[in-house]
Amino acid sequence: MAVKELKVFDQKLYTIVHAITDTIIPPGGAFDVDPKVVDPVLLFDNYIDNMSRLQLKAIKAVIYTIEYAPLVTRLKRFTKMSPEQRLKYLQGWENSRIFTKRNIFLLIKMLALMAFYSDDAVAEAIHYHPECLIKD
Amino acid sequence: MLFTYNDITKDVVERPDVCIIGSGAGGAAMADVLSGAGLDVVVLEEGGYYTKDRYSTYKPAVAMKILYRDYGGTIAFGKNPIMLPLGKAVGGTTVINSGTCFRTPDSILKDWAERYGVENASSKDMEPYFKQVEKKINVTQVSPQVLGKNGLVFKRGADALGMSNGMLMHNMINCHGCGRCAFGCPHDAKQAVHLNFIPSALEHGARVYANARAENITVEAGRVTRIQGSIINEQTGNKLFGLNVFPKLLVVSAGAIYTPYILEKNNINLSPELGRNLTIHPAVRITAMFDEIIEGYKGVPQGSYVDAYASEGIMLEGIFVPPEIGLPILAPIGKKNKEIAMAYDHLAAFGVMVSDKNSYGRVKVGIDKRPFITYHFDPYDFKKLVKGIAIASEIFFAAGAKTVNPSIYGIREFTSPDDIAQLFTKKVPLTSVEMMAFHPLGTARMGETKDHSVVNSYGKAHGLDNLFISDGSIFPSSLGVNPQVTIMSFAIRNAQYIVENKKALLNHG
Numbered sequence: 307m308a309v310k311e312l313k314v315f316d317q318k319l320y321t322i323v324h325a326i327t328d329t330i331i332p333p334g335g336a337f338d339v340d341p342k343v344v345d346p347v348l349l350f351d352n353y354i355d356n357m358s359r360l361q362l363k364a365i366k367a368v369i370y371t372i373e374y375a376p377l378v379t380r381l382k383r384f385t386k387m388s389p390e391q392r393l394k395y396l397q398g399w400e401n402s403r404i405f406t407k408r409n410i411f412l413l414i415k416m417l418a419l420m421a422f423y424s425d426d427a428v429a430e431a432i433h434y435h436p437e438c439l440i441k442d
Numbered sequence: 443m444l445f446t447y448n449d450i451t452k453d454v455v456e457r458p459d460v461c462i463i464g465s466g467a468g469g470a471a472m473a474d475v476l477s478g479a480g481l482d483v484v485v486l487e488e489g490g491y492y493t494k495d496r497y498s499t500y501k502p503a504v505a506m507k508i509l510y511r512d513y514g515g516t517i518a519f520g521k522n523p524i525m526l527p528l529g530k531a532v533g534g535t536t537v538i539n540s541g542t543c544f545r546t547p548d549s550i551l552k553d554w555a556e557r558y559g560v561e562n563a564s565s566k567d568m569e570p571y572f573k574q575v576e577k578k579i580n581v582t583q584v585s586p587q588v589l590g591k592n593g594l595v596f597k598r599g600a601d602a603l604g605m606s607n608g609m610l611m612h613n614m615i616n617c618h619g620c621g622r623c624a625f626g627c628p629h630d631a632k633q634a635v636h637l638n639f640i641p642s643a644l645e646h647g648a649r650v651y652a653n654a655r656a657e658n659i660t661v662e663a664g665r666v667t668r669i670q671g672s673i674i675n676e677q678t679g680n681k682l683f684g685l686n687v688f689p690k691l692l693v694v695s696a697g698a699i700y701t702p703y704i705l706e707k708n709n710i711n712l713s714p715e716l717g718r719n720l721t722i723h724p725a726v727r728i729t730a731m732f733d734e735i736i737e738g739y740k741g742v743p744q745g746s747y748v749d750a751y752a753s754e755g756i757m758l759e760g761i762f763v764p765p766e767i768g769l770p771i772l773a774p775i776g777k778k779n780k781e782i783a784m785a786y787d788h789l790a791a792f793g794v795m796v797s798d799k800n801s802y803g804r805v806k807v808g809i810d811k812r813p814f815i816t817y818h819f820d821p822y823d824f825k826k827l828v829k830g831i832a833i834a835s836e837i838f839f840a841a842g843a844k845t846v847n848p849s850i851y852g853i854r855e856f857t858s859p860d861d862i863a864q865l866f867t868k869k870v871p872l873t874s875v876e877m878m879a880f881h882p883l884g885t886a887r888m889g890e891t892k893d894h895s896v897v898n899s900y901g902k903a904h905g906l907d908n909l910f911i912s913d914g915s916i917f918p919s920s921l922g923v924n925p926q927v928t929i930m931s932f933a934i935r936n937a938q939y940i941v942e943n944k945k946a947l948l949n950h951g
């Protein structure tokens with residue numbers, strides 16, 4: 307997916323979503339892609355551009371909740387946390403006993419990862435080479 | 443003629459014999475038979491018209507954005523929300539379905555006759571319609587060459603345990619085994635209805651409008667007189683032109699969610715049962731890691747089945763999706779996500795689906811004026827699902843799996859067959875299972891009385907002389923098997939009924 311500019315998120319949301327995607331799929335590890343080539347936030351943004359206004363509002367609301375909810379419990383916004391704190395915090399959403407919380411986070415995670423893993427450079431990095439069993 | 447929004451330059455006005463809303467399994471088959479009998483037919487389809495050239499350029503995630511309604515994220519709310527993806531295109535959900543074909547089980551047809559008074563729909567009555575459909579959509583068994591390893595390993599496990607299994611019947615011609623059935627077949631191998639019923643309806647003179655959403659239905663003096671709607675820009679979703687159709691007869695084929703929705707929205711309350719009795723075949727995906735390379739994305743994603751427990755309402759069918767669809771759900775966040783991505787070639791997946799015996803759902807018009815779907819998953823049916831998970835896990839281990847992920851929150855992945863017992867010793871709450879469903883049915887069920895059904899045995903609405911329903915909504919109970927052949931077969935049967943009675947049905951007064 308060749309994407310260049312933001313269609314849905316503004317700069318503030320970009321910063322929050324960047325912190326979220328960096329936690330969901332941290333740099334390094336089992337494979338890596340050049341952040342100059344693959345920007346997970348841009349991919350996410352462009353993927354959801356066809357959603358209805360209501361759906362986009364809901365997604366933005368969840369993103370803001372992720373950012374500001376820790377102010378109450380941890381006296382820190384999500385973007386101000388260290389990478390380790392962010393991971394622990396988002397794992398709290400992912401593994402929450404409250405299934406609504408779990409499902410809301412799943413939505414964000416799904417959209418972000420669907421866009422990310424659809425990118426050609428990422429597919430290459432994970433050695434994903436789909437092909438037909440019977441060729442023409 | 444087939445028109446898309448690109449072909450239309452002004453408001454559309456049509457005065458056909460029959461207007462059909464929806465071009466999926468039920469609408470397309472109806473359109474073919476009615477137009478073939480010389481009736482003037484107009485089909486309105488909200489989704490776009492896509493061909494294999496376009497599908498092949500879409501990545502699966504992009505196909506979900508374009509060919510599915512709401513990015514595939516339609517949800518049935520309840521104790522545990524269940525994702526219920528729907529197609530939106532010329533060809534309806536058949537464009538993005540897995541292509542599996544089953545006839546309606548005899549026991550189900552018997553039950554409909556006995557419990558709901560459905561007339562003339564025994565297996566013998568339906569036989570010619572099944573045959574017609576199977577010929578039209580080319581139903582054939584998946585060949586070993588395209589089954590792929592995901593289907594093979596599960597078969598291997600089932601064979602080792604002596605469980606009845608086999609290769610599924612599919613509507614396909616020259617399948618390449620590319621694993622993309624659910625994202626639009628790029629080879630036109632899967633015979634979705636835009637490749638057979640729709641083209642032959644067009645040959646018979648039907649006019650199919652893609653990007654055409656039906657919105658308002660006017661009823662006057664007990665008859666439908668007008669359908670108003672919009673021609674929509676596929677890129678922006680904005681209204682381009684108005685649409686006015688004045689048919690002699692209306693067939694609503696918008697699927698089991700959107701048929702009751704559009705009728706209720708227009709206050710066409712045919713029966714207290716409209717929108718009720720939704721069945722969905724709740725399903726879950728079980729995955730397993732193998733030492734051997736599986737490359738599950740190569741081959742027919744739903745190629746094999748295990749029907750050893752079908753009599754209990756538990757069916758196991760293949761299901762495999764490419765990494766961009768699978769990883770977001772399967773893999774946890776953080777480093778582990780990337781590790782599982784790198785191991786995706788070793789992953790196998792199979793689906794468990796159960797028939798809804800006591801569970802039921804409802805479709806209403808929500809406060810946001812969109813369909814609001816609820817579903818009550820009965821504990822008895824949920825037990826079947828858990829049993830299905832146990833069976834699938836057992837099969838995977840018998841096939842040589844290292845680990846099995848039962849898709850249950852709070853239960854770690856199984857590392858040996860002994861772990862499966864947890865499913866019965868621990869409490870497995872409904873909310874802990876990640877479920878999906880693919881077969882909404884039943885929201886405008888057939889029967890002979892208005893109190894208990896919405897349409898009669900031929901799909902004619904109770905109380906309105908020129909309104910028929912032809913889609914998954916007319917079936918009185920869960921089928922236990924994939925429904926497309928049943929939907930098409932009943933559509934042909936009911937279309938013939940309309941043709942035989944056209945004088946009375948079309949000509950008013």
Ligand SMILES: Cc1cc2nc3c(=O)[nH]c(=O)nc-3n(C[C@H](O)[C@H](O)[C@H](O)COP(=O)(O)OP(=O)(O)OC[C@H]3O[C@@H](n4cnc5c(N)ncnc54)[C@H](O)[C@@H]3O)c2cc1C
Nearest residue numbers: 464466468488534535540541542656697913914924925926
């Ligand atoms: C991922 C997936 C896999 C599946 N796999 C299988 C399988 O292997 N085998 C099988 O038998 N079944 C399968 N199914 C189910 C099967 O495809 C459906 O049950 C079947 O297509 C339903 O037919 P229908 O006529 O009821 O509705 P649909 O085929 O959904 O058609 C309804 C059409 O109406 C249109 N519409 C709705 N409202 C309006 C409106 N207001 N104006 C104009 N148009 C409108 C919709 O856009 C849609 O195109 C699968 C489903 C999914 C989602």
Ligand code: SF4
Nearest residue numbers: 617618620621623627
């Ligand atoms: S597996 Fe076969 S039927 Fe499915 S998309 Fe590929 S070629 Fe088409």
